[in-house]
Amino acid sequence: MAECIECGAEVETSEDAEEGEIIECPECGVELEIISVEPLELALAPEEEEDWGE
């Protein structure tokens, strides 16, 4: 369990979470990147600069 750095909501991570994985805050929907598993640290996932066709 970690705290969303955008809205403060509780964010769950799976037991097999890994660095680089991206999760979404269930409250505000912001994308968070797991930058450390032990201890669990989150950062705002970088805005997608690439264009994937949408």
Added chain:
Amino acid sequence: MDGISVQTGGQATISPQTCRAWEDAHSVGMYAKRDIVLVRGEGATVWDGAGRAYLDCTAGVGVANVGHANAAVADAVSRQARLLVTCHGMFYNDARARLLKQLADIAPPGIDRFFLCNSGSEAVEGALKFARMATGRSEVVAMVRGFHGKTFGALSATWEAKYREPFEPLVPGFRHVPLNDAAVLAEAVSERTAAVLLEIIQGEGGIRPASAEFLEAARRLCDERGALLIVDEVQTGLGRTGSWFACQGMGLRPDLVTMAKALGGGLAMGAVGVGPRVENLQRLTHTTTFGGAPIACAAASAVIAEVRRLDLLRHAAEAGGAFIDRLRVLNLRKVREVRGRGLMVGVELRQKAGPFLLPLAERGVLAMLAGNLVLRFLPPLVISEAELERVAAALEEVLHA
């Protein structure tokens, strides 16, 4: 003229290189382009300018439900184009009357009147205006991650900030609550609420299904507080999830339903269906020149007939269900969840999904995103089980790599 070539059959066309150059030079650039020039399609397959075939799991973002170059739709459009191409709503028209009757036959219970328009956004605009007019209220409760279009009213209901912020201020009175949180919805719906607006399965928002409990709560809250329930079926409608409209599969009775995309079989068409609680719509307050044009109505009638003839509701449910099961048992490390219903399928990854689109295309499969983490598959409903197996195999290959 430079770049012009001639296809078999004598139809002048342009080379892929020239096509890219002209589109890049003379469009305003609102679309992020993939480096593929599509020139024809048939069934679930499209071909690029070099003759390369792709299984099209985009279907024009859920448009080509009855397949690319469907002969019945093409014949209907051709026939109507030679008969009467336009007929404003001030006159009656046989093609329009036929479609309205067909829509009443397939719509959710109680929905038996329709406003015909030209797109999903326009359908949502119409539904919002009808809800305001019928209730005399102005507020709308929409959903987090909901997508309803990019015109001002529809955009006000759309959740994604990157679409909204460049155009603020938007229409006032809109708020967003989390999908499937009935308690928060109960706090949001009041005697000022004109409508609750939701998708049965959020499309652009990541292929996220609304729960039966949440839909039941939304219906009950609207009934208790005098609000109308608008179900946006622009992406889920016309058989995509295995029923004519996804709300029918959930036993939900909306007051208004929006549809578009697959309705016109490739021609621009949308519609708003309304039920008995939508009253007092004042004449001339919402009209459109092209709405209900005979040529679009003829196409839509053919689409409905083709869905029936080809038994596509059953096929979408069965083949789509098998496809979802197939993807789930892959049990790939990169996959967090497989979601969807019928042939509306999302594969949520643990990482950005965008980088996998090109490898899929290189293996002959066109897919889309639904948010940054979800690969979205919306193939024509005519796609075969064997073709879906090729899609699954390609996905397995790129996600294993």
